[in-house]
Amino acid sequence: MRTVVIDPGHGGKDPGAIGVNKTYEKDVALSVALKFGNMLKEKHPNIEVVYTRFTDVFIGLAERAKKANSISADVFVSIHANAAVNKKAAGAEVWVLGLHKSAAALEIAKKENSSILMEDDHGSKYQDFDPKDPDAYIGLAMRQNAYLDQSLNFANSVQSSFVHDAKRFDRGVKQAGFMVLYRTTMPAILIELGFLSNAQEEKYLSSAIGQDELAKSIYIGFKKYKDQIDGVNHSISEKEEQKEQVKEIVHEEKTEVKVVPENKEQVVFKVQISASSVSIPTIAANFKGLNDVEQHQLNGIYKYTVGNFFTFEEAKSRQKDVRNIGFDSAFIVAYYNGEKITVQEGVRRTKENSQ
Ligand SMILES: [Zn+2]
Numbered sequence: 001m002r003t004v005v006i007d008p009g010h011g012g013k014d015p016g017a018i019g020v021n022k023t024y025e026k027d028v029a030l031s032v033a034l035k036f037g038n039m040l041k042e043k044h045p046n047i048e049v050v051y052t053r054f055t056d057v058f059i060g061l062a063e064r065a066k067k068a069n070s071i072s073a074d075v076f077v078s079i080h081a082n083a084a085v086n087k088k089a090a091g092a093e094v095w096v097l098g099l100h101k102s103a104a105a106l107e108i109a110k111k112e113n114s115s116i117l118m119e120d121d122h123g124s125k126y127q128d129f130d131p132k133d134p135d136a137y138i139g140l141a142m143r144q145n146a147y148l149d150q151s152l153n154f155a156n157s158v159q160s161s162f163v164h165d166a167k168r169f170d171r172g173v174k175q176a177g178f179m180v181l182y183r184t185t186m187p188a189i190l191i192e193l194g195f196l197s198n199a200q201e202e203k204y205l206s207s208a209i210g211q212d213e214l215a216k217s218i219y220i221g222f223k224k225y226k227d228q229i230d231g232v233n234h235s236i237s238e239k240e241e242q243k244e245q246v247k248e249i250v251h252e253e254k255t256e257v258k259v260v261p262e263n264k265e266q267v268v269f270k271v272q273i274s275a276s277s278v279s280i281p282t283i284a285a286n287f288k289g290l291n292d293v294e295q296h297q298l299n300g301i302y303k304y305t306v307g308n309f310f311t312f313e314e315a316k317s318r319q320k321d322v323r324n325i326g327f328d329s330a331f332i333v334a335y336y337n338g339e340k341i342t343v344q345e346g347v348r349r350t351k352e353n354s355q
Pocket of ligand 1: 009
Protein backbone atom coordinates (compact mmCIF):
# COMPACT_ATOMS: atom_id res chain seq x y z
CA MET A 1 0.00 0.00 0.00
CA ARG A 2 1.82 3.08 -1.23
CA THR A 3 -0.62 5.67 -2.52
CA VAL A 4 -4.04 6.62 -1.20
CA VAL A 5 -6.29 9.06 -3.03
CA ILE A 6 -8.84 10.88 -0.87
CA ASP A 7 -11.68 12.49 -2.77
CA PRO A 8 -13.79 15.06 -0.89
CA GLY A 9 -17.09 15.25 -2.79
CA HIS A 10 -18.37 18.37 -4.58
CA GLY A 11 -16.75 21.81 -4.01
CA GLY A 12 -16.85 25.34 -5.41
CA LYS A 13 -20.10 26.04 -7.25
CA ASP A 14 -21.36 22.57 -6.29
CA PRO A 15 -22.32 22.55 -2.57
CA GLY A 16 -23.69 18.99 -2.68
CA ALA A 17 -26.48 18.34 -0.19
CA ILE A 18 -27.52 21.26 2.02
CA GLY A 19 -28.52 20.64 5.63
CA VAL A 20 -31.65 21.79 7.43
CA ASN A 21 -29.46 24.38 9.15
CA LYS A 22 -27.57 25.16 5.94
CA THR A 23 -24.49 22.99 6.44
CA TYR A 24 -22.94 22.23 3.04
CA GLU A 25 -21.97 18.69 2.13
CA LYS A 26 -18.84 19.99 0.36
CA ASP A 27 -17.55 21.49 3.63
CA VAL A 28 -18.20 18.39 5.75
CA ALA A 29 -16.62 16.17 3.10
CA LEU A 30 -13.49 18.32 2.84
CA SER A 31 -13.07 18.63 6.58
CA VAL A 32 -13.40 14.88 7.25
CA ALA A 33 -11.17 14.12 4.25
CA LEU A 34 -8.37 16.35 5.56
CA LYS A 35 -8.64 14.89 9.05
CA PHE A 36 -8.48 11.35 7.67
CA GLY A 37 -5.53 12.31 5.45
CA ASN A 38 -3.65 13.85 8.37
CA MET A 39 -4.12 10.71 10.43
CA LEU A 40 -2.83 8.62 7.56
CA LYS A 41 0.26 10.79 7.08
CA GLU A 42 1.01 10.81 10.78
CA LYS A 43 0.68 7.05 11.29
CA HIS A 44 2.10 5.95 7.93
CA PRO A 45 4.77 8.40 6.75
CA ASN A 46 5.60 6.05 3.87
CA ILE A 47 2.14 6.26 2.37
CA GLU A 48 1.62 9.03 -0.12
CA VAL A 49 -1.69 10.80 0.50
CA VAL A 50 -3.13 12.61 -2.51
CA TYR A 51 -6.30 14.71 -2.43
CA THR A 52 -8.45 15.36 -5.48
CA ARG A 53 -9.07 18.75 -3.87
CA PHE A 54 -7.97 20.31 -0.60
CA THR A 55 -9.66 23.67 -1.01
CA ASP A 56 -13.18 24.76 -1.92
CA VAL A 57 -12.96 24.28 -5.70
CA PHE A 58 -15.16 22.57 -8.27
CA ILE A 59 -13.71 19.46 -9.93
CA GLY A 60 -15.42 17.13 -12.40
CA LEU A 61 -16.01 13.47 -11.54
CA ALA A 62 -13.95 12.17 -14.48
CA GLU A 63 -11.06 14.42 -13.48
CA ARG A 64 -11.07 13.04 -9.93
CA ALA A 65 -10.83 9.46 -11.16
CA LYS A 66 -8.24 10.40 -13.76
CA LYS A 67 -6.01 11.86 -11.08
CA ALA A 68 -6.11 8.60 -9.11
CA ASN A 69 -5.57 6.47 -12.23
CA SER A 70 -2.65 8.57 -13.45
CA ILE A 71 -0.65 7.94 -10.27
CA SER A 72 -1.72 4.27 -10.04
CA ALA A 73 -3.21 4.79 -6.60
CA ASP A 74 -3.72 1.66 -4.52
CA VAL A 75 -7.05 2.78 -3.19
CA PHE A 76 -9.63 5.53 -3.80
CA VAL A 77 -11.82 6.94 -1.01
CA SER A 78 -14.60 9.33 -1.98
CA ILE A 79 -16.22 11.17 0.94
CA HIS A 80 -19.79 12.52 0.88
CA ALA A 81 -22.78 13.25 3.10
CA ASN A 82 -26.38 12.40 2.42
CA ALA A 83 -29.78 14.09 2.40
CA ALA A 84 -33.26 12.58 2.22
CA VAL A 85 -36.86 13.74 2.09
CA ASN A 86 -37.48 11.74 5.26
CA LYS A 87 -36.01 14.02 7.93
CA LYS A 88 -35.56 11.08 10.28
CA ALA A 89 -33.25 9.15 7.95
CA ALA A 90 -29.88 8.72 9.68
CA GLY A 91 -26.70 6.70 9.65
CA ALA A 92 -23.57 5.95 7.68
CA GLU A 93 -23.23 3.79 4.60
CA VAL A 94 -20.42 2.80 2.26
CA TRP A 95 -20.90 2.25 -1.46
CA VAL A 96 -19.06 0.30 -4.11
CA LEU A 97 -19.75 0.24 -7.82
CA GLY A 98 -22.47 -2.12 -9.00
CA LEU A 99 -26.08 -2.47 -10.02
CA HIS A 100 -28.46 -0.89 -7.50
CA LYS A 101 -30.82 -3.29 -5.75
CA SER A 102 -33.44 -0.68 -4.80
CA ALA A 103 -34.97 2.51 -6.13
CA ALA A 104 -33.53 4.37 -3.13
CA ALA A 105 -30.01 3.23 -4.03
CA LEU A 106 -30.49 4.41 -7.60
CA GLU A 107 -31.66 7.81 -6.32
CA ILE A 108 -28.45 8.32 -4.35
CA ALA A 109 -26.28 7.53 -7.36
CA LYS A 110 -28.41 9.87 -9.50
CA LYS A 111 -28.03 12.65 -6.96
CA GLU A 112 -24.26 12.25 -6.65
CA ASN A 113 -23.79 11.89 -10.40
CA SER A 114 -25.81 15.01 -11.14
CA SER A 115 -22.63 17.05 -10.46
CA ILE A 116 -21.76 16.05 -14.02
CA LEU A 117 -24.38 18.49 -15.29
CA MET A 118 -22.37 21.37 -13.79
CA GLU A 119 -19.30 20.39 -15.81
CA ASP A 120 -18.48 22.06 -19.11
CA ASP A 121 -18.73 19.72 -22.09
CA HIS A 122 -20.29 16.97 -19.99
CA GLY A 123 -21.95 15.45 -23.07
CA SER A 124 -18.66 14.63 -24.76
CA LYS A 125 -16.79 13.89 -21.54
CA TYR A 126 -19.28 11.23 -20.49
CA GLN A 127 -20.41 9.92 -23.89
CA ASP A 128 -23.82 11.56 -23.36
CA PHE A 129 -24.37 9.67 -20.11
CA ASP A 130 -27.52 11.16 -18.60
CA PRO A 131 -27.30 11.01 -14.79
CA LYS A 132 -31.09 11.32 -14.55
CA ASP A 133 -31.87 8.38 -16.85
CA PRO A 134 -32.35 5.08 -14.94
CA ASP A 135 -31.50 3.04 -18.07
CA ALA A 136 -28.04 4.59 -18.19
CA TYR A 137 -27.24 2.87 -14.89
CA ILE A 138 -27.64 -0.65 -16.25
CA GLY A 139 -24.79 -0.04 -18.70
CA LEU A 140 -22.69 1.51 -15.97
CA ALA A 141 -23.03 -1.54 -13.76
CA MET A 142 -22.44 -4.07 -16.54
CA ARG A 143 -18.83 -3.09 -17.03
CA GLN A 144 -17.52 -3.96 -13.61
CA ASN A 145 -13.88 -3.58 -12.92
CA ALA A 146 -11.86 -6.43 -11.52
CA TYR A 147 -11.53 -4.86 -8.08
CA LEU A 148 -15.02 -5.52 -6.80
CA ASP A 149 -13.91 -8.07 -4.19
CA GLN A 150 -11.31 -5.75 -2.77
CA SER A 151 -13.62 -2.75 -2.85
CA LEU A 152 -16.28 -4.72 -0.95
CA ASN A 153 -13.70 -5.89 1.54
CA PHE A 154 -12.51 -2.32 2.13
CA ALA A 155 -16.10 -1.01 2.30
CA ASN A 156 -17.07 -3.63 4.90
CA SER A 157 -14.06 -2.74 6.97
CA VAL A 158 -14.91 0.99 7.02
CA GLN A 159 -18.62 0.40 7.59
CA SER A 160 -17.88 -1.87 10.52
CA SER A 161 -15.75 0.85 12.07
CA PHE A 162 -18.47 3.49 11.57
CA VAL A 163 -20.83 1.25 13.51
CA HIS A 164 -18.51 -0.03 16.24
CA ASP A 165 -16.18 2.91 16.75
CA ALA A 166 -18.22 6.00 15.83
CA LYS A 167 -21.50 4.32 16.90
CA ARG A 168 -23.30 5.37 13.75
CA PHE A 169 -26.57 3.76 12.72
CA ASP A 170 -25.68 0.92 10.33
CA ARG A 171 -27.12 1.44 6.84
CA GLY A 172 -24.79 -1.18 5.44
CA VAL A 173 -22.54 -1.60 2.41
CA LYS A 174 -24.41 -1.03 -0.84
CA GLN A 175 -23.90 -0.85 -4.58
CA ALA A 176 -24.93 1.60 -7.27
CA GLY A 177 -23.58 3.22 -10.41
CA PHE A 178 -21.46 6.09 -9.14
CA MET A 179 -19.61 7.68 -12.05
CA VAL A 180 -16.56 8.57 -9.96
CA LEU A 181 -16.16 4.90 -8.92
CA TYR A 182 -16.87 3.68 -12.44
CA ARG A 183 -13.98 5.71 -13.79
CA THR A 184 -11.36 4.51 -11.30
CA THR A 185 -9.08 1.53 -11.94
CA MET A 186 -8.33 0.44 -8.37
CA PRO A 187 -10.29 -0.67 -5.29
CA ALA A 188 -12.64 2.25 -4.66
CA ILE A 189 -15.35 3.18 -2.17
CA LEU A 190 -17.76 6.07 -1.73
CA ILE A 191 -18.69 6.99 1.83
CA GLU A 192 -21.93 8.69 2.87
CA LEU A 193 -21.06 9.91 6.36
CA GLY A 194 -24.61 10.68 7.48
CA PHE A 195 -27.68 12.78 6.73
CA LEU A 196 -27.56 16.56 6.62
CA SER A 197 -31.35 16.50 6.27
CA ASN A 198 -31.56 15.15 9.83
CA ALA A 199 -31.06 18.10 12.22
CA GLN A 200 -29.43 15.99 14.91
CA GLU A 201 -27.06 14.32 12.51
CA GLU A 202 -26.29 17.61 10.77
CA LYS A 203 -25.11 18.93 14.13
CA TYR A 204 -22.85 15.91 14.56
CA LEU A 205 -21.50 16.10 11.00
CA SER A 206 -20.63 19.78 11.33
CA SER A 207 -19.01 19.44 14.78
CA ALA A 208 -15.28 18.99 15.31
CA ILE A 209 -15.94 15.99 17.55
CA GLY A 210 -18.19 14.32 14.98
CA GLN A 211 -15.74 14.94 12.16
CA ASP A 212 -12.84 13.61 14.25
CA GLU A 213 -14.76 10.45 15.09
CA LEU A 214 -15.77 9.86 11.50
CA ALA A 215 -12.25 10.47 10.18
CA LYS A 216 -10.87 8.10 12.81
CA SER A 217 -13.39 5.43 11.83
CA ILE A 218 -12.36 5.70 8.19
CA TYR A 219 -8.76 5.38 9.29
CA ILE A 220 -9.44 2.29 11.45
CA GLY A 221 -11.31 0.67 8.57
CA PHE A 222 -8.52 1.56 6.18
CA LYS A 223 -5.88 0.16 8.54
CA LYS A 224 -7.69 -3.17 8.82
CA TYR A 225 -7.91 -3.42 5.05
CA LYS A 226 -4.27 -2.38 4.61
CA ASP A 227 -3.06 -5.00 7.08
CA GLN A 228 -4.84 -7.70 5.09
CA ILE A 229 -3.28 -6.50 1.86
CA ASP A 230 0.21 -6.01 3.28
CA GLY A 231 0.20 -9.23 5.27
CA VAL A 232 0.97 -11.21 2.17
CA ASN A 233 4.31 -11.68 0.43
CA HIS A 234 4.22 -11.11 -3.27
CA SER A 235 6.57 -12.81 -5.64
CA ILE A 236 4.88 -12.37 -8.99
CA SER A 237 5.71 -8.89 -10.09
CA GLU A 238 2.67 -7.86 -12.05
CA LYS A 239 0.37 -5.65 -10.04
CA GLU A 240 -2.92 -7.29 -11.00
CA GLU A 241 -1.60 -10.72 -10.22
CA GLN A 242 -0.36 -9.56 -6.85
CA LYS A 243 -3.74 -8.15 -6.08
CA GLU A 244 -5.48 -11.32 -7.19
CA GLN A 245 -3.29 -13.44 -4.95
CA VAL A 246 -3.86 -11.20 -1.98
CA LYS A 247 -7.54 -11.55 -2.61
CA GLU A 248 -7.34 -15.32 -2.70
CA ILE A 249 -5.52 -15.52 0.58
CA VAL A 250 -7.77 -13.00 2.26
CA HIS A 251 -10.90 -14.86 1.25
CA GLU A 252 -9.43 -18.37 1.25
CA GLU A 253 -11.76 -18.87 -1.60
CA LYS A 254 -12.46 -22.05 -3.46
CA THR A 255 -14.44 -21.38 -6.58
CA GLU A 256 -16.40 -24.06 -8.32
CA VAL A 257 -15.26 -24.55 -11.90
CA LYS A 258 -17.85 -25.36 -14.49
CA VAL A 259 -15.55 -26.70 -17.18
CA VAL A 260 -13.28 -29.39 -15.80
CA PRO A 261 -10.44 -30.43 -18.07
CA GLU A 262 -10.26 -34.08 -19.12
CA ASN A 263 -7.06 -34.63 -17.26
CA LYS A 264 -7.99 -33.66 -13.72
CA GLU A 265 -4.39 -33.61 -12.52
CA GLN A 266 -3.80 -30.52 -14.58
CA VAL A 267 -3.42 -26.84 -13.91
CA VAL A 268 -5.80 -24.66 -15.92
CA PHE A 269 -5.29 -20.94 -16.40
CA LYS A 270 -8.19 -18.63 -17.19
CA VAL A 271 -8.46 -14.89 -17.71
CA GLN A 272 -10.86 -13.08 -15.39
CA ILE A 273 -12.46 -10.18 -17.23
CA SER A 274 -15.16 -8.98 -14.92
CA ALA A 275 -17.02 -9.36 -11.62
CA SER A 276 -20.50 -8.35 -10.61
CA SER A 277 -22.87 -8.56 -7.68
CA VAL A 278 -25.66 -9.49 -10.08
CA SER A 279 -25.61 -12.42 -12.50
CA ILE A 280 -25.00 -11.33 -16.09
CA PRO A 281 -26.06 -13.76 -18.86
CA THR A 282 -22.86 -15.05 -20.51
CA ILE A 283 -23.94 -14.16 -24.03
CA ALA A 284 -21.45 -12.53 -26.37
CA ALA A 285 -23.45 -9.30 -26.56
CA ASN A 286 -22.85 -8.68 -22.85
CA PHE A 287 -19.09 -9.19 -23.11
CA LYS A 288 -17.94 -7.25 -26.15
CA GLY A 289 -18.50 -10.21 -28.45
CA LEU A 290 -16.60 -12.82 -26.40
CA ASN A 291 -18.37 -16.16 -26.82
CA ASP A 292 -16.46 -18.35 -24.35
CA VAL A 293 -17.34 -16.57 -21.12
CA GLU A 294 -17.78 -18.73 -18.01
CA GLN A 295 -19.48 -17.62 -14.82
CA HIS A 296 -18.21 -18.58 -11.36
CA GLN A 297 -20.12 -17.68 -8.22
CA LEU A 298 -18.69 -17.20 -4.76
CA ASN A 299 -20.05 -15.38 -1.71
CA GLY A 300 -22.64 -13.57 -3.77
CA ILE A 301 -20.13 -12.30 -6.32
CA TYR A 302 -20.22 -13.47 -9.91
CA LYS A 303 -16.90 -13.67 -11.70
CA TYR A 304 -16.48 -13.97 -15.44
CA THR A 305 -13.56 -15.69 -17.12
CA VAL A 306 -12.54 -16.64 -20.64
CA GLY A 307 -10.26 -19.41 -21.85
CA ASN A 308 -8.92 -22.66 -20.42
CA PHE A 309 -5.17 -22.83 -20.93
CA PHE A 310 -2.60 -25.38 -19.86
CA THR A 311 0.23 -22.86 -19.91
CA PHE A 312 0.62 -19.45 -18.31
CA GLU A 313 2.01 -18.06 -21.58
CA GLU A 314 -1.17 -18.90 -23.50
CA ALA A 315 -3.26 -17.25 -20.79
CA LYS A 316 -0.96 -14.23 -20.92
CA SER A 317 -1.56 -13.91 -24.64
CA ARG A 318 -5.34 -14.12 -24.17
CA GLN A 319 -5.12 -11.55 -21.37
CA LYS A 320 -3.47 -9.18 -23.81
CA ASP A 321 -6.22 -9.76 -26.37
CA VAL A 322 -9.08 -9.08 -23.97
CA ARG A 323 -7.33 -6.02 -22.57
CA ASN A 324 -7.08 -4.72 -26.12
CA ILE A 325 -10.84 -4.93 -26.58
CA GLY A 326 -11.51 -2.96 -23.41
CA PHE A 327 -11.29 -5.30 -20.40
CA ASP A 328 -8.46 -3.12 -19.10
CA SER A 329 -8.06 -4.82 -15.78
CA ALA A 330 -8.32 -8.45 -16.94
CA PHE A 331 -6.02 -10.74 -14.97
CA ILE A 332 -5.03 -14.40 -14.92
CA VAL A 333 -6.41 -16.94 -12.46
CA ALA A 334 -5.38 -20.57 -11.98
CA TYR A 335 -7.21 -23.78 -11.04
CA TYR A 336 -5.93 -27.19 -10.04
CA ASN A 337 -8.26 -30.19 -9.77
CA GLY A 338 -11.14 -27.79 -10.10
CA GLU A 339 -10.04 -25.65 -7.17
CA LYS A 340 -8.74 -22.14 -7.39
CA ILE A 341 -5.04 -21.81 -6.58
CA THR A 342 -2.66 -18.87 -6.80
CA VAL A 343 -1.19 -18.10 -10.20
CA GLN A 344 2.25 -18.59 -8.68
CA GLU A 345 1.28 -22.08 -7.50
CA GLY A 346 -0.16 -22.80 -10.93
CA VAL A 347 3.06 -21.83 -12.67
CA ARG A 348 5.09 -23.95 -10.24
CA ARG A 349 2.91 -27.03 -10.78
CA THR A 350 3.01 -26.58 -14.55
CA LYS A 351 6.81 -26.55 -14.45
CA GLU A 352 6.91 -29.68 -12.28
CA ASN A 353 4.62 -31.54 -14.66
CA SER A 354 6.73 -30.70 -17.68
CA GLN A 355 9.92 -32.02 -16.08
ZN1 LIG B 1 -22.14 13.97 -2.48
